[in-house]
Amino acid sequence: MCYSHQLSEKDLQPLSVLPDYLEHIKGMRFFDPHVHMTSRTTDDYQAMADAGVTAIIEPAFWLGQPRTGVDTFRDYFSSLIGWERFRAGQFGIKHYCTIGLNSKEANNEKLAEAVMEILPLFIYKEGVVGVGEIGFDDQTALEEKYYRAQLELAKEANLPVQIHTPHRDKKQGTQRSMDIAIEHGLDPSMVIVDHNNEETVKEVLDRGFWAAFTIYPFTKMGNERMVEVVKQYGSERIMVNSAADWGISDPLAVPKTAALMHESGIDLHDIHLVTYRNAITAFAQSGQINEADFEKVKTVDQSEKFNGSTVLRGGQQPRMDRNAMRIR
Ligand SMILES: [Zn+2]
DSSP, X not given: OOOOOOOOTTTTSOTTSOOTHXXXXXXXXXEESOOOGGGSOHHHHXXXXXXXXXXXXXXXXXXXXXXXXXXXXXHHHHHHHTHXXXXXXXXXXXXXXXXXXXXXGGGSHHHHHHHHHHHHHHTTSTTEEEEEEEEOSSOOHHHHHXXXXXXXXXXXXXXXXXXXXXXXXXXXXXXXXXXXXXXXXXXGGGEEEESOOTTTHHHHHHTTOEEXXXXXXXXXXXXXXXXXHHHHHOSTTEEEEOOOOSSSOOTTHHHHHHHHHHHTTXXXXXXXXXXXXXXXXXXXXGSOOOTHHHHHTTSOOTTOOBTTXXXXXXTOOXXXXXXXXXXX
């Protein structure tokens, strides 16, 4: 067998060439209102910062497998307002989170009850901008029970709600999520309905809710479809997120979508609204977002400590040159 092959021009290109989408978004800043950074690496944080991601929201979610006790929820919530926020800050990114019991784990009633008891200890903490992500997965009775209970909690705390809509029976599940939120007296302007698609967007907007779109390879929306949605529905109350997590996902989905929108001729003002401003307007209703903090976090000192720990490991220097061949 012969393994030799002709080198193409592409093989010979220097690796340090910037991806061309960055050209389209030079100088722009982005807010990703749904990204699970706990399952991402420091490389992701660096790449996001380099692409202009200034601030993010990390919704509480499940971890890919069911938790067996309330203490792991407690530690997870603590890390969202503690270590993970610190870690983001080390890359100049302002980190917020939403706290809630996710729909999948709402189906374990005993555990769900215990989680409901600790939620009030976390939702009033600094930097918690909503109750989320909550809602339906399989649309079971228990999911409905804890969705309703958490809507009440959000209402009491005067916090926005971040709704995860189901992948199966999406249209009906989305309608049901909105109906129940209205039934509990929530103002649609306080509710961000996430994971929309072409089937759900019109009704979500018509009823006065925020419509969030997740750009997620293979399963949810590609960003070419997102460009068409904005062309058709405009930029009012629409926001784009990556929902990047432990699955095959892309933490650069927001800047990449902005670049594609720019290339497709969408107005810069509209791009700014759907990739930055609208998410801030929606979640700042929590009283927890101050844009001046985005600047403060930019003055990064990677040797700073959080409870005695830094992002640096034994003897590492505060900043590394990512384009250098030698890893020191
Ligand atoms: Zn999520």
